[in-house]
Structure formats: structure tokens, C-alpha cells
Amino acid sequence: MIVHKEIKNEQKTEYQLPTTELPQQENADGDSNSAAGSGSDATEEVSAGTTGEYTVAQVAKSCMPSVVSITNASVKMVQDFFGGVQQYPSESSGSGIIVGQNDSEILVATNNHVVADADTITVAFDDDAVYEAQVKGTDSDNDLAVVAVKISDMSEDTLKSIKVVSIGNSDELEIGEQVVAIGNALGYGQSVTSGWISAVDREVTDEDGKTTGKLIQTDAAINPGNSGGALLNMQGELIGINSAKAAATEVEGMGYAIPVSVAQPILDELMNRETRYKTDEEHAGYIGVTCLNVDSTSAQTYGIPLGAFVDSVEEGGPAQTAGIQKGDVIVKFDGMTVSGSSDLVGKLEYYQAGETVDVVISRAQNGEYQEQTVSVTLGKKSEMKQADPQQGK
Numbered sequence: 001m002i003v004h005k006e007i008k009n010e011q012k013t014e015y016q017l018p019t020t021e022l023p024q025q026e027n028a029d030g031d032s033n034s035a036a037g038s039g040s041d042a043t044e045e046v047s048a049g050t051t052g053e054y055t056v057a058q059v060a061k062s063c064m065p066s067v068v069s070i071t072n073a074s075v076k077m078v079q080d081f082f083g084g085v086q087q088y089p090s091e092s093s094g095s096g097i098i099v100g101q102n103d104s105e106i107l108v109a110t111n112n113h114v115v116a117d118a119d120t121i122t123v124a125f126d127d128d129a130v131y132e133a134q135v136k137g138t139d140s141d142n143d144l145a146v147v148a149v150k151i152s153d154m155s156e157d158t159l160k161s162i163k164v165v166s167i168g169n170s171d172e173l174e175i176g177e178q179v180v181a182i183g184n185a186l187g188y189g190q191s192v193t194s195g196w197i198s199a200v201d202r203e204v205t206d207e208d209g210k211t212t213g214k215l216i217q218t219d220a221a222i223n224p225g226n227s228g229g230a231l232l233n234m235q236g237e238l239i240g241i242n243s244a245k246a247a248a249t250e251v252e253g254m255g256y257a258i259p260v261s262v263a264q265p266i267l268d269e270l271m272n273r274e275t276r277y278k279t280d281e282e283h284a285g286y287i288g289v290t291c292l293n294v295d296s297t298s299a300q301t302y303g304i305p306l307g308a309f310v311d312s313v314e315e316g317g318p319a320q321t322a323g324i325q326k327g328d329v330i331v332k333f334d335g336m337t338v339s340g341s342s343d344l345v346g347k348l349e350y351y352q353a354g355e356t357v358d359v360v361i362s363r364a365q366n367g368e369y370q371e372q373t374v375s376v377t378l379g380k381k382s383e384m385k386q387a388d389p390q391q392g393k
Helices: 056-066 156-161 260-271 296-302 316-322 341-348
Strands: 067-078 084-102 105-110 122-125 131-141 146-150 178-184 191-202 215-218 230-232 237-242 257-260 289-293 308-313 329-333 356-365 368-377
Touching: 056 067, 056 178, 056 191, 056 230, 067 105, 084 237, 084 260, 105 260, 122 146, 131 260, 146 260, 178 237, 191 257, 191 308, 215 237, 237 260, 237 316, 257 260, 289 341, 308 316, 308 341, 316 368, 329 341
Parallel strands: none
Antiparallel strands: 067 084, 067 122, 084 105, 105 146, 122 131, 131 146, 178 191, 178 230, 191 215, 215 257, 230 237, 237 257, 289 308, 308 329, 329 356, 356 368
16 A cells, blocks of 8 residues: 655654545535545635535645646757767656655656656646656556655645645446546646546557556546646545556547556555666666667567567676576566666666666577566676677666
């Protein structure tokens, strides 16, 4: 379960973030119909109808303090007309949901594709204050990630303006049930849309050609920038994490969200990982392979697992010493799913030379790929023997 721990930090007054639980009310029969309130000003004078449900405005008012805007800043390499390579700054926007805290960090859930390949990540909270964040963990298979913001960097005003989202039960959703989506649509800031559950357990093909897991389908508008935002029931509880990546662009009224029942155990694991920071060039580690991406078409045609296909192995390098061979597919790195070559390169940026990491490889044996785990002690990138350090990871 997602645990809300008390903040203990020498630079801050001890402060427990409230949750987005709407206040307890009684319906027409005198029965309680919602969870107890958090005591926050955002839920004062809010009352449910006789069905125990709230209006869209009430849900939005209570839950917007739990939703953040995320900006991913990176540098893109683009080949010019003359064969040279130019560097261009790039920014993309997404959303996130405050799902917990530990002694030193506020923890925000989002989609993996929102934070992938980022050089820097910033998070804007409900009071419009912006803070730098670090990736705590990612799961590219399920398109989930957790980023962390240091509490010591945050002002008291920001801490008092935000809340941890209340978790609902996506397994109990019914088609036709009303929902609310909150997110940073098109990067313009937080916006609210509402709609209905159109279907559950939907499997769709995303923009990368990959078949997703079972998703919630809704006609609530989920636009670019909404990825990582909250899909909420009418009790103000999180039931899904929106994904614009899976949205259908050729038709209207078909948005998708990752069910919270699927996301929660993954987020729990990611939240408990060590927060890592990008290493400098002097201490950067490398694994000693060149890799190719395994796309969904190749995976289906040749039966190759999705991951980073090992095209060559540096002689005497860390990978060869650990037993990795040409033709293996790297599918996990330090417990995190590897979606391809660039994903592996991105993960390595957070590990120093000398660290020993468990790597799961899939190797063809007797016509079938079988997984095995090897321990790789990362070498020093500056001592890499391969000719092209951009490809030799």
C-alpha cells in the first residue's frame, strides 16, 4: 500500500500532508456516504448528494492540490543537411499526482514517457511554485514513473497548499459511471474535464505500436499534457492515471487511463527505491555493449523480447566479464524494465563506475528465449575501449 509518512526534516516544521478525502456526510437515510475529511480549507462546506457523490466542481476543488504540472527539459541531437549534428533545446509538458511522502521527499506519480530522456525535470505545484525533481524509478512496460521533490527545497506555503491523493478502487468501476480528469493539458496549466466510463479492460495500440495492458476508456478529454494526470471518481478518489500516449487521435471521445489497481503495486515499489542523481563524466559508469532497439514489429515477427538487443560486446569489458553475449536482449536493469537501447543509456546516466547492478537478460536457447540474471560491475566510462562512446554503453 502507498504509505503516508510523517515528514521529519531539520529545515522544516514537521508537517503531514493531508489527503484529498472529501468530508463525511450523511445521506437521506442517515448513513455515512464518504470518507472523513482532511481538515483542509479546500474541503470546507462541501456536501454530497443523496447518492454519496459530489459535483465536478467539488471534486476539482478538493483534488487539484494533488495534481502537478511536470516539465521535461532535454537537448535533442538533429542531423543537418550537410551530415553534421546540431543540438537543440527541447521541452515537453505532462502531469503528475502526489501519491505519498517520506522523511525527505514529496513523491509524485506520472507516466514514464513524461520523464523519459530528461536532462532536468521541474514540478509546478498548486500554488504555482516550481521545484526541480529527480526520477526515483520507472517502469517503461507499464508506462509509470515516480519523481521526487526534496522537502527541504520547498516553502512552507507550498507544503500547506498541497495534498496526497486518496486512492479509490478501479476494480469496482462500472460502464456509465461519471469521472473527472485533471491535468496540464497542452502545457497551459491545470484544467478539468469530465465524462463517463466508456469501457474497462481495453487493450489498445499506442503511438509506438506497442499493445498496452488493460486500460480504462473514458470520453473525458485527455489531451497532450494530460499524461500522468488524475482520473477521479465522484468521491474524489484516484481510479486511474491518464495517458495521452494511448489516446486515439483520429477520433474524439476516446481517452485512456491506467487503472490504479494495476498502478498501485508498481508505484509502491518505485517509491521505495533509492533516489538517484545523474553522475558527472568523471564518475560515469558503462556496461560495455552496443545495442539495437527491439520494436513491437520485430518482437512479434521473430519472437524477440522487448528490450535492448546486444549487437556487440566489448572484449574484456564489464558485460563480457558478467557473461553477457552478442544476441542477448537486456530486459531489466537494476529491477527496472528496459524498453530499448536509448532507455538503457538513460538509466546508466544515474550509475557510477564500480557499482554492481543486477541485469536481466533474455537469451535464445533451443529456439526459445529464457531469462537469466547476471551481476555487472560497471566500468569507468572514460576508460571505455569501444571507438564510439555514444553507442558503446
